[in-house]
Amino acid sequence: MLAKRIxxxxxxxxxxxxxxxxxxxxxxxxxxxxxxxxxxxxxxxxGADEIVFLDITASSERxxxxxxxxxxxxxxxxxxxxxxxxxxxxxxxxAVFQAGADKVxxxxxxxxxxxxxxxxAGEYGSQACVVAIxxxxxxxxxxxxxxxxxxxxxxxxxxxxxxxREFSGVDAIAWAMEAERLGAGEILLTSMDRDGxxxxxxIPLTDAVSRRVRIPVIASGGCGNPDHILEVFSKTGASxxxxxxxxxxxxxxxGEVKSRLAERGINVRI
Amino acid sequence: xxxxxxxxxxxxxxxxxxxxxxxxxGPKIATEPEELASFDGIVVPGVGSFxxxxxxxxxxxxxxxEALDEGRPILGICVGMQVLFExxxxxxxxxLGWIDGEVVRLPASVLVPQMGWNxxxxxxxxEILDGISDDDFFYxxxxxxxxxxxxxxxxxxxxxxxxxxxxxxxxxxxAVQFHPEKSGEKGLSILRNFGRLARC
Numbered sequence: 101m102l103a104k105r106i107x108x109x110x111x112x113x114x115x116x117x118x119x120x121x122x123x124x125x126x127x128x129x130x131x132x133x134x135x136x137x138x139x140x141x142x143x144x145x146x147g148a149d150e151i152v153f154l155d156i157t158a159s160s161e162r163x164x165x166x167x168x169x170x171x172x173x174x175x176x177x178x179x180x181x182x183x184x185x186x187x188x189x190x191x192x193x194x195a196v197f198q199a200g201a202d203k204v205x206x207x208x209x210x211x212x213x214x215x216x217x218x219x220x221a222g223e224y225g226s227q228a229c230v231v232a233i234x235x236x237x238x239x240x241x242x243x244x245x246x247x248x249x250x251x252x253x254x255x256x257x258x259x260x261x262x263x264x265r266e267f268s269g270v271d272a273i274a275w276a277m278e279a280e281r282l283g284a285g286e287i288l289l290t291s292m293d294r295d296g297x298x299x300x301x302x303i304p305l306t307d308a309v310s311r312r313v314r315i316p317v318i319a320s321g322g323c324g325n326p327d328h329i330l331e332v333f334s335k336t337g338a339s340x341x342x343x344x345x346x347x348x349x350x351x352x353x354x355g356e357v358k359s360r361l362a363e364r365g366i367n368v369r370i
Numbered sequence: 371x372x373x374x375x376x377x378x379x380x381x382x383x384x385x386x387x388x389x390x391x392x393x394x395x396g397p398k399i400a401t402e403p404e405e406l407a408s409f410d411g412i413v414v415p416g417v418g419s420f421x422x423x424x425x426x427x428x429x430x431x432x433x434x435x436e437a438l439d440e441g442r443p444i445l446g447i448c449v450g451m452q453v454l455f456e457x458x459x460x461x462x463x464x465x466l467g468w469i470d471g472e473v474v475r476l477p478a479s480v481l482v483p484q485m486g487w488n489x490x491x492x493x494x495x496x497e498i499l500d501g502i503s504d505d506d507f508f509y510x511x512x513x514x515x516x517x518x519x520x521x522x523x524x525x526x527x528x529x530x531x532x533x534x535x536x537x538x539x540x541x542x543x544x545a546v547q548f549h550p551e552k553s554g555e556k557g558l559s560i561l562r563n564f565g566r567l568a569r570c
Contacts, residue, residue, distance in 0.1 A: 101529055103487040103507060144554070149487055174388050180509060180552050200384040202552065225418050227483050227511045285483065316485055339486065369487045369507040 103369045104333050105149040105340035106358055107318060108347045112136050112155050112169060112185075114162035119169045122156065123344050125296035133348035137172040143347060144177040146354035149369060151177060152205065152288070152342060154232075155185030156263055163192075167199040174200030182230055184288075190219050197224070205230040205288055208261035211268050211275070214282055221283030230318075231279040232288040234260040235272035235305055246273040250304040257305055264292055273308050280313045287317045288342065294322025296345055301332040310337030318342050326352065326360040333366050371569045374400045374409030376434075378426040386415050386447070389551035393558055395565045403433035411568025412437055416449025420473060420514065421461025423449050431466060438468070443542045443567045445498075451538065451545035452516055460514050468543065471518040480531035483513040488536075488548075490526040496539040498546075499525060500563045506556045508536070508548035515547065542567070 110121045113130075121133040133139065140151045151173070155166050163186070170183060183196045184205030193204050210216050210231055220229040235257040241247040242256030257272040276287045289309050291302035301319045310317040316339035319332045323343035332338050346352045358368045373395040375383050383399055390397035390413070400406055412434065416423050438444055446454050455465045458473035465473070476482045487507040492499060508528075515534045518524060526537040528547075538545040544564065550557035 101488065102484065102510075103489075105486055147554075174384060175392075178385075178389055178392070178552060178554055178557060180511075197382045198384065200382070200388065202385065226513075227485055285485065314481055316481060339481075 101367050103149070103367050104361070105318075106329070106354060106361075106368065107150045107152055107340055107342040108139075108143040108148050108354060109152040109154065109320065109342045109344045110136050110139055111344065112153055112157075112166070114155055114157045114165040114169070117165070119165050121348065123296060123348055136169045137176070139348065140173045141176045143354050144179055147358055147370065148179060148354045149340070150180045150182065152182045152184070154205070155183070157185075163195065167195060170196060170199035170201050184230070184232055189216070190223050193220055193224065193228070197228075203228050203230050203285075205232040207232040207234065210279070211259060211261050211270060214278065217279055217282040217284050221285070226283050226285035226315075229284050230286045230288050231276070231284040232290065233272050233276055233279075234264055234290045234292050235302075236260055236267065236292045237302075237305075242271070245271045246308070248273070248304050248308045255304075260292060272305075273312060276309045277312050280315050284315060286315055287313060288320060289317055291321035295320075297322050298324025298345065300324060300328040301341070303332065303335050306332055306338050307336040316340060326357045329357065330361060330364050330366060333361075371410045371565060372396050372398055372408065373411045373413060373565060373568060374398050374406060375413045375415060376406070376427070376430055377401045378423070378430060382417075383415060385549075386413060386551040389558060389561055390565075393562045393565055395561065403430045406430065406433040406437055409437070409442070411443040411445070411564060413564075414444060414446045414450035414453070416447060416451070416453060418449065419461055420449060420452055420458040420465070421463040423453050424461070424463040424465060427453060434466075438543060441542045443544065443564060445564050446545035447551070448512060448547060448549060451547055452514060454538075454543070454545055455516055455518070458514060469516075469518055469523060469538065469540065470520060471516065473514045473516050475514050476512070476534075477531040484510050484530045484534075486510065487553075488528045488530060490528055490536050491533075492526045494525050494539070496525045496537075497567055498539055498544045498560060498563050499537060501559050502556060508546075508550070508553040508557060510536075510548045512547055
């Protein structure tokens, strides 16, 4: 049976030579966590199912640094590597694949020009194209938006871009469905409200998206302990859970999280 | 020992190259068919559509056939497994046809592609799966799967909506639907087994 995946996410600041992993709270208040390829290797050895690198500097002169990070990682890490941040065209995808990445995640550029998804999927296959959606809760039903009932009342979700600095006005749930239609292979769904808070995943959001698409959904944002992962796998159709802070700051090892999940009956790769 | 990886222009060979280097297989990337003659074992990777792979791979067909006839081990990975069959629902192009049967789309009852880690059910003890057990997970990414006419070629299956051929072993011809180069230490074990077979 296909296992649920546990994916450590490394937000990379590439303004320094080797790059460095950082992590914010609700997309702000950045903390330093380590060197990207070293952390990735540690997570691989602990049993991570996949690694996601996100370039949060995302300006063109740092692309070389990202390629070096991927190259150094791919020599030691024999699981899928996904890379995102600053992917604007098929040429950017080619560059990170040549360095050793297996998938790219696209966010801002796909919101601005959705055909980018079809172009990547056409060239490299759907499995290579992950569409990352940063979703922000908006109170009330929202006009023409998909309304989700939450314990705090009805909400809709707005897709953000530019790393959470701007809002697109686009309905995040409808966008996930559109991304699937355009050829996305997976949706990396981050709750901006939960990101870095340790309060648990946004269950209504993850449920709403995973019910509406037939591609894997990676739940992201808010993971503070293994019970949160158990919750998102039990209550939603998520295929994978992504976490950053709990792994970076030594609260939990990847292996520990997976053993805990296995004890509670979740099918994970041990 | 030298393991050659056929570079026929469909996607990145970096992962398989790194994995072969890690196990000490002295990998070489072959961009021309003539190069295949010098390899003890040959890996045929595969990314993208069946048709595109076949169009690009066809010029390597005689050299691959020669290696096969000489008993030099060949390992097809993912679409590199599918092209060993006669045809695929995915594309009109003919496959190599070295294994009787066809390639069909995964059933509608499951999410397509199958993307992630799945366990094997080992059907036969074969050298390529030495040290691998039914509890081990491997990384799969595929939308189509192989249906051999003779089920005896299948060495292992995985369960995804139905039984899917995950590994095939016929004399010196091996093929896996999953990605051993992306399947952690157990995947490297399979590549090590292949390297050992190439040495004999």
